[in-house]
Amino acid sequence: MTKWLQRPQNETPLPLWNEDVPFLEAGDDANLPRLTPFFADTEDVASAIVIYPGGGYAMRADHEGAPIARWLNTLGIHAFVADYRVAPYRHPVPMLDGQRxxxxxxxxxxxxxVDKARIGVLGFSAGGHLAATVSTHFDDGATTQADAIDGVSSRPDLSVLCYAVISLHEHRHKGSVENLLxxxxxxxLLDDLSNERQITAATPPAFLWHTADDEAVAVANSLMYAAELGKRSIPFDLHVYEHGVHGLGLATQDPHVGSWTKTCAAWLRVRKFC
Known part of the structure; x- marks a missing residue:
C-alpha cells in the first residue's frame, strides 16, 4: 500500500506514551504500555478495533491478541492489540491504558x-471487563492537556465482549477483582467498576458471547450487561452457547462455539464496520 505512507509498520509495537507515562514505576521498561498495529490490506478509509486480551488482570493471553487482529483484518478492519498494564499495577492504570x-x-x-467515527473495542474475559469499562467510562478529551492525544475522545463506537467479566459484585471473578483492586x-470502586451499573444512554452498542457452563466467569455477567443495555434501548447482540470452557478465543477447535466469529462479522456489517 502506498496511499498511507504515515502508517507505522505492521506488528511493530508503539509506545502509548513517549514520555511521562502515568503511574509507571521508575525503570520498569518491561511494562511500558504499547499498541501493536495490524492494518488491513485496503487503500480505503476503514474502521478499527482495539483488542484487549484477557488474563485476569495478571497477564495478557497471546491467543486473544494477534490471532484476533488477523481475523479482523480478513473483514477489512484495522486492528490494534493493546498491551495494557496488569498486576502489580492496579486501577486506574489498566483503564487509563485502555482509554489511551x-x-x-x-x-x-x-x-x-482510519475512520475516527468507527473505532471499536474487543475484549476477552478480564480484557472484556476493560472493554466494558472504557465503554462506560469515557470522555471527550481535555483540550487543556499539553499532550494532544489526551485531547481526543476515548469513547468507543461499539464493543465486542467475549466471555467478559462485567460485575465485581455478584458473579465476580475473584482473581480479576484482587489483581485490579x-x-x-x-x-x-466495586460499584464504579461493576459495568452493568454504569450503563447510560451514551454507552455504545455491544456484541456479547459466552458459554452457558463457563466455570471461570459466569454467563450471568453477559446476561446482566445485555439486560441493562436493553433497558436503555441500546442495540446489542447476545449469544450464549450451550457448552464450552473458558478462554476459547477464536474457538477454532469447537465448530459450534467457533461460529461466533461468523455471527460477530455479520453484526459488524450491520453496524457498518465492514
Missing part, C-alpha cells in the same frame, strides 16, 4: 486511513 489506546488510534486516524477493595 482508543485516543491514540483516533488521534492518528487521518494519517492512517487488591485484597480489600473499596466498596465504591
Amino acid at each position: 489506546a482508543i485516543r491514540y488510534v483516533r488521534y492518528h486516524a487521518d494519517a492512517w486511513g 487488591g485484597a480489600n477493595p473499596d466498596p465504591a
